[in-house]
Amino acid sequence: MGYALNFNLIWRHFDKLWGGLLLSLELAVISITIGVVIGLVLAVWYVSAGRVVRAVIAGYVEFIRNVPLILLVYLVFYGLPTVVDLAYSAPTSFVLTLSVYSGAYLVEVFRSGLEAVPRGQLDAGKAIGLTPWQRLLHVRLPAMLRITLPALSNTFISLFKDTSIASVISVPELTFGAQWINFNTFRIVEVYLVTTAMYLVTGYIMLFGLRLVERRSRAAR
Amino acid sequence: MSDASNAHPALLDVRDVSKAFGAVEVLRSVSLQVKRGEVVTVIGPSGSGKTTLLRCVNFLESYDSGSIRIDGREVGYREAGTRQRRSERDLAAMRAETGMVFQSYNLFPHLTAAGNIMLGLTKVRGKSQAEARTVAEHWLGRVGLAHKADSLPAELSGGQQQRVGIARAVAMEPKILLLDEITSALDPELVGEVLAVVRSLAEDGMTMLMVTHEMAFARDASSRIVFMADGGVSAVGPPKEILAAETTNERLRTFLARFRASHF
Numbered sequence: 001m002g003y004a005l006n007f008n009l010i011w012r013h014f015d016k017l018w019g020g021l022l023l024s025l026e027l028a029v030i031s032i033t034i035g036v037v038i039g040l041v042l043a044v045w046y047v048s049a050g051r052v053v054r055a056v057i058a059g060y061v062e063f064i065r066n067v068p069l070i071l072l073v074y075l076v077f078y079g080l081p082t083v084v085d086l087a088y089s090a091p092t093s094f095v096l097t098l099s100v101y102s103g104a105y106l107v108e109v110f111r112s113g114l115e116a117v118p119r120g121q122l123d124a125g126k127a128i129g130l131t132p133w134q135r136l137l138h139v140r141l142p143a144m145l146r147i148t149l150p151a152l153s154n155t156f157i158s159l160f161k162d163t164s165i166a167s168v169i170s171v172p173e174l175t176f177g178a179q180w181i182n183f184n185t186f187r188i189v190e191v192y193l194v195t196t197a198m199y200l201v202t203g204y205i206m207l208f209g210l211r212l213v214e215r216r217s218r219a220a221r
Numbered sequence: 222m223s224d225a226s227n228a229h230p231a232l233l234d235v236r237d238v239s240k241a242f243g244a245v246e247v248l249r250s251v252s253l254q255v256k257r258g259e260v261v262t263v264i265g266p267s268g269s270g271k272t273t274l275l276r277c278v279n280f281l282e283s284y285d286s287g288s289i290r291i292d293g294r295e296v297g298y299r300e301a302g303t304r305q306r307r308s309e310r311d312l313a314a315m316r317a318e319t320g321m322v323f324q325s326y327n328l329f330p331h332l333t334a335a336g337n338i339m340l341g342l343t344k345v346r347g348k349s350q351a352e353a354r355t356v357a358e359h360w361l362g363r364v365g366l367a368h369k370a371d372s373l374p375a376e377l378s379g380g381q382q383q384r385v386g387i388a389r390a391v392a393m394e395p396k397i398l399l400l401d402e403i404t405s406a407l408d409p410e411l412v413g414e415v416l417a418v419v420r421s422l423a424e425d426g427m428t429m430l431m432v433t434h435e436m437a438f439a440r441d442a443s444s445r446i447v448f449m450a451d452g453g454v455s456a457v458g459p460p461k462e463i464l465a466a467e468t469t470n471e472r473l474r475t476f477l478a479r480f481r482a483s484h485f
Binding site for chain 2 (some may be wrong): 022075118120121123124125126127129130131132134138139142200217
């Protein structure tokens with residue numbers, strides 16, 4: 001094969017990738033933040049709720065986990081505005097979708113963490129006279145966080161990679177930028193090599209940061 | 222038992238408390254009184270309901286019938302015999318009046334030794350951080366751990382963790398301290414340091430109800446010993462009487478004989 005790698009065209013359009021990466025990070029941070037709130041609230045609700053609420057929350061989790069993200073993205077961006085009178089941009093639509101999606105995964109992470117907190121620690125919280133709300137805030141949630149940190153890191157990184165799906169509704173994030181360069185330069189190998197490297201490096205940086213937090217909390221176990 | 226409860230009303234008054242887990246009766250009409258300043262030890266074979274009884278006193282367990290009063294106030298249920306459970310807020314306030322030390326220490330792993338003690342002081346007693354810190358340091362000093370105030374539980378030995386557990390309970394100035402087999406999870410060489418702390422609290426007049434398998438300690442430190450078997454109180458009396466080899470109580474004699482056989 002006479003294919004010679006030539007990265008010049010990639011560097012000429014690198015702003016598309018760099019800008020795309022920043023947008024990917026922005027989408028991930030906003031969606032994960034909303035997802036964490038959804039996950040925490042529902043997980044706390046779940047462990048203290050009756051059967052009906054549990055069933056509803058479990059239904060949400062199961063629905064999201066069994067439908068491909070790309071379908072949800074299409075449904076929310078193309079489907080929802082035709083049914084209800086709503087208008088939103090593609091990035092907003094994607095953030096909405098990824099938030100609800102990440103919320104479902106994070107409910108599971110937080111719920112299993114809350115249930116794994118040793119009962120003895122909750123008893124100790126009761127014994128010194130903490131109210132249920134204080135026990136949650138000062139005993140159960142801190143204990144849950146240190147239990148769930150490893151699983152949380154995996155989920156966060158996975159969700160960051162999921163931002164690439166925003167490209168299917170033309171959100172100009174990293175993968176979309178790569179596609180644009182590919183269509184306009186035909187340097188398919190080069191552009192996807194560079195893009196892969198960018199995902200990889202960003203993922204590693206995230207992992208490194210989260211591992212640091214983990215190690216600090218493990219020292220505190 | 223009546224001689225103990227008539228002259229001064231008991232600080233802890235357990236009357237006819239029964240509890241069943243499904244078909245299993247774990248407490249059968251248990252009654253016992255603890256006066257202010259007394260140290261009462263509960264002994265008995267495993268499964269006799271000792272720990273359950275202790276956990277009922279601060280309502281970590283509910284009970285099906287009977288009454289438990291501390292300083293005249295019903296613990297878990299509203300007055301007037303309605304069997305209506307107190308609100309969570311009420312229960313929390315009641316529990317703050319009893320201290321509990323657990324077999325497995327149950328320290329909060331994310332908080333330092335001082336932090337473990339300060340949590341209740343700040344959140345329940347409403348003390349400032351600085352006040353709470355002073356109290357925490359005082360009690361850590363009392364249990365011989367002044368130098369470990371900023372250590373996390375994971376950095377402490379079992380005996381040290383348990384002493385923090387004791388400090389956490391007594392720092393709240395409870396009316397009564399409940400000790401649930403607090404040396405059972407410890408390596409033998411660490412038992413002494415923990416019992417020394419309990420002994421010094423007893424000398425200070427702390428009212429205590431404890432479940433233990435340390436017979437020598439029970440004999441030396443208790444005002445009275447309660448022997449439980451099959452969920453009921455089988456014998457109550459001063460240590461010398463209860464631990465005497467020639468007791469007429471058949472069950473107690475069997476228990477003591479087995480105990481001696483396995484421990485000496």
